[in-house]
Amino acid sequence: MGKLREVELLLNQTQKVRFERAMERLQSRTNNSVIVADSIPFNHDEAFLKGHGTSLVDGESLTTVCGVVNHVDKLVYVRTLRARYKAEVGDIVVGRVIEVAQSRWRVELNSTQDGLLTSMNMPDAVQKRNTSVDELNMRNILVEDDVVCAQVGESQRDGSLQLLLARSHKYGKLHKGQLLKVDPYLVRRSNLHFHFIESLGIDLILGRNGFIWVGEHAQSNDPMVVDNEIISSKTRQSILRIGNAIRVLSTLGFTLTPAVIMETFNLSHTENVQIHDMLGSEFHVLVTEREAERRTRA
Amino acid sequence: MVGLSIGEQHFVKGGIAQDLRTDGRKRLTYRPIYVETGVIPQANGSARVKIGGTDVIASVKAEIGRPSSLQPDKGKVAVFIDCSPTAEPTFGGRGGEELSSELALALQRCLLGGKSGAGAGINLSSLLIKEGKVCWDLYIDGLVISSDGNLLDALGAAIKAALTNTAIPKVNVSAEVADDEQPEIDISDEEYLQFDTSSVPVIVTLTKVGTHYIVDATAEEESQMSSAVSISVNRVGHICGLTKRGGSGLDPSVILDMISVAKHVTETLMSKLDSEISAAEACEDES
Numbered sequence: 001m002g003k004l005r006e007v008e009l010l011l012n013q014t015q016k017v018r019f020e021r022a023m024e025r026l027q028s029r030t031n032n033s034v035i036v037a038d039s040i041p042f043n044h045d046e047a048f049l050k051g052h053g054t055s056l057v058d059g060e061s062l063t064t065v066c067g068v069v070n071h072v073d074k075l076v077y078v079r080t081l082r083a084r085y086k087a088e089v090g091d092i093v094v095g096r097v098i099e100v101a102q103s104r105w106r107v108e109l110n111s112t113q114d115g116l117l118t119s120m121n122m123p124d125a126v127q128k129r130n131t132s133v134d135e136l137n138m139r140n141i142l143v144e145d146d147v148v149c150a151q152v153g154e155s156q157r158d159g160s161l162q163l164l165l166a167r168s169h170k171y172g173k174l175h176k177g178q179l180l181k182v183d184p185y186l187v188r189r190s191n192l193h194f195h196f197i198e199s200l201g202i203d204l205i206l207g208r209n210g211f212i213w214v215g216e217h218a219q220s221n222d223p224m225v226v227d228n229e230i231i232s233s234k235t236r237q238s239i240l241r242i243g244n245a246i247r248v249l250s251t252l253g254f255t256l257t258p259a260v261i262m263e264t265f266n267l268s269h270t271e272n273v274q275i276h277d278m279l280g281s282e283f284h285v286l287v288t289e290r291e292a293e294r295r296t297r298a
Numbered sequence: 299m300v301g302l303s304i305g306e307q308h309f310v311k312g313g314i315a316q317d318l319r320t321d322g323r324k325r326l327t328y329r330p331i332y333v334e335t336g337v338i339p340q341a342n343g344s345a346r347v348k349i350g351g352t353d354v355i356a357s358v359k360a361e362i363g364r365p366s367s368l369q370p371d372k373g374k375v376a377v378f379i380d381c382s383p384t385a386e387p388t389f390g391g392r393g394g395e396e397l398s399s400e401l402a403l404a405l406q407r408c409l410l411g412g413k414s415g416a417g418a419g420i421n422l423s424s425l426l427i428k429e430g431k432v433c434w435d436l437y438i439d440g441l442v443i444s445s446d447g448n449l450l451d452a453l454g455a456a457i458k459a460a461l462t463n464t465a466i467p468k469v470n471v472s473a474e475v476a477d478d479e480q481p482e483i484d485i486s487d488e489e490y491l492q493f494d495t496s497s498v499p500v501i502v503t504l505t506k507v508g509t510h511y512i513v514d515a516t517a518e519e520e521s522q523m524s525s526a527v528s529i530s531v532n533r534v535g536h537i538c539g540l541t542k543r544g545g546s547g548l549d550p551s552v553i554l555d556m557i558s559v560a561k562h563v564t565e566t567l568m569s570k571l572d573s574e575i576s577a578a579e580a581c582e583d584e585s
Contacts, residue, residue: 175305275322
């Protein structure tokens with residue numbers, strides 16, 4: 001993996017040496033990674049629940065996918081790394097509307113299933129009955145290509161669509177910013193997915209499906225109202241800097257948390273790196289070194 | 299191609315107006331350009347060029363042919379482009395044909411000059427072996443593997459690099475023959491001549507978004523363009539070709555302004571490409 005990244009990043013000789021050294025420090029001591037048909041060691045005394053990616057063959061527990069073995073209480077499962085996003089109830093996701101159908105919007109989630117938004121699940125809709133006027137007015141609320149933020153609800157019985165909820169004012173249409181795509185495994189489940197960075201006046205939404213929104217803080221209470229003011233140059237620079245920090249971390253395969261993103265952002269300021277140069281090889285090496293230091297300290 | 303919401307479109311256009319594009323670049327900054335030569339060993343010359351997310355390969359094959367009767371003192375060059383479905387699913391089957399022929403035509407115009415062969419970036423007379431009888435036919439093929447905007451510039455750079463990498467075998471015309479017979483030729487396996495690429499131009503595409511022009515547009519930015527003008531300029535600063543794409547019309551003063559901007563950008567681009575190509579050739583010689 002390290003060699004692949006070196007080729008992508010076009011490092012020169014000294015940078016290669018520094019990069020490899022930092023990557024070595026980042027390798028974990030315990031290696032939980034497995035490939036298909038590895039056997040999972042477990043105690044027969046304790047009753048283990050076998051989760052995803054495992055199967056019992058001839059009394060032995062074998063893995064069926066490549067990934068990392070995780071133990072959570074009594075559950076043993078294999079977490080795959082490059083799989084498509086699998087929607088779980090309660091996840092915050094960011095999606096793009098791809099179709100306005102009869103009484104609902106179909107949303108692309110970078111997953112095997114598309115998301116489904118109905119007007120019942122929008123803010124201001126307290127058990128509203130769908131009248132025909134509502135159906136005609138659908139395009140006033142959301143059109144194709146709009147970006148929305150929502151929470152995942154139940155999936156339909158036939159497994160084709162995932163219901164999305166956008167009930168409170170926190171969720172809704174996103175504009176005045178940019179959408180970034182990263183691998184879904186880099187966004188871990190946490191309590192907080194909306195981050196309002198006060199010092200910069202920027203909203204950062206880490207969707208668990210790998211779609212990340214960085215934009216100017218939405219001022220108005222009603223997220224469906226479009227505010228057409230021009231973004232100031234200072235805010236724009238912060239948005240672009242955070243966007244590039246996310247791109248760098250994603251290329252290097254580091255988990256995205258607001259803390260890490262802000263650290264990378266601050267690093268780019270202290271090292272006086274131009275926004276565009278953040279995507280260059282030197283900054284990638286700096287970020288790797290800093291991450292190695294952070295982990296060995298912690 | 300994924301569409302952009304109204305908010306995102308405003309963001310892209312606003313950024314261009316403020317000289318802060320979505321990846322932090324200025325309007326006239328290119329993405330990092332990566333050149334690799336000699337990627338296809340069986341071809342006479344080849345190169346792979348990556349500009350950001352755009353990835354293209356160009357190859358040059360030389361075959362013995364007969365010069366056309368209209369221009370008996372010149373060799374022939376043909377340019378073909380193929381947009382691979384790996385770049386975009388829509389390029390599969392016949393989907394990429396329109397784009398491929400558009401790109402091939404623009405490249406031919408930039409590299410080969412007019413019908414009489416005047417103003418060609420490639421010196422066709424150097425491909426001649428025997429006047430009226432034998433010449434080299436160069437087949438230049440371009441393949442688009444990954445598309446993130448600015449295909450024409452990438453292909454132009456790849457072709458320039460591939461031509462620099464091209465080695466044409468030396469040919470000895472064995473015997474003098476009568477006028478209506480084909481002479482015997484002896485193609486040397488040992489001696490090769492490097493192709494002279496000092497006058498091959500580079501192509502700079504200026505994309506107009508709103509009231510500003512940008513250089514090296516990403517696919518996102520190209521979706522917001524009103525029109526785009528591709529200008530090929532050679533080392534001396536002469537214009538070798540001009541192509542306009544896009545639906546909206548342009549005032550002539552805008553075109554003249556774009557030409558001067560292109561000439562200015564070409565100076566840096568040409569020197570950057572030259573250094574990248576020589577570094578790539580040096581790398582290839584080592585390995």
